Amino acid sequence: MSADVGDRITLHANSVDAPDRTGTIVGILGSDGPPYRVRFDNGDETILTPGPDATIAAPTVSERVGQAAEAAGEKATALAEEARATAEDVTGRAARAVADTASKLAERFQK
Incomplete structure (x- = not known):
């Protein structure tokens, strides 16, 4: 899964009672892809490698x-x-x- 800095990422929840998490990719730590540094809309920031439950869209x-x-x-x-x-x-x-x-x-x- 390829992304650029500024792209939006959505981590879709695995259960009905949990909300999706949406954020912005603020850094690319791999040489040509994941892991990404992501700043979520609530202000949290983390490093992650997106799984199959993630979608990435250009802003x-x-x-x-x-x-x-x-x-x-x-x-x-x-x-x-x-x-x-x-x-x-x-x-x-x-x-x-x-x-x-x-x-x-x-x-x-x-x-």
């Missing part, structure tokens, strides 16, 4: 757009966090440099 165009938007949002969040950390580091270094300079000036004036 629709609107689902692909949603996946791209989600990935872009995650990337933007990561970049914003990195920029904030860099700004805090630069601000901290600048504040330390100003404090050191002020301390040296204060020592000179005391002499």
Whole structure:
């Protein structure tokens, strides 16, 4: 069973009282197929090799757009966090440099 990242996978239940599980393939761990890393719609993530009770379908165009938007949002969040950390580091270094300079000036004036 072949799949691509972004494809939807449904694990059909083996009994009437259990619901089907549906998720998105977020990683392909084999060289040319299973096992797959799957993020289910409820947020759980697991590694699995689909059995005969699984179906895989390529996402629709609107689902692909949603996946791209989600990935872009995650990337933007990561970049914003990195920029904030860099700004805090630069601000901290600048504040330390100003404090050191002020301390040296204060020592000179005391002499």
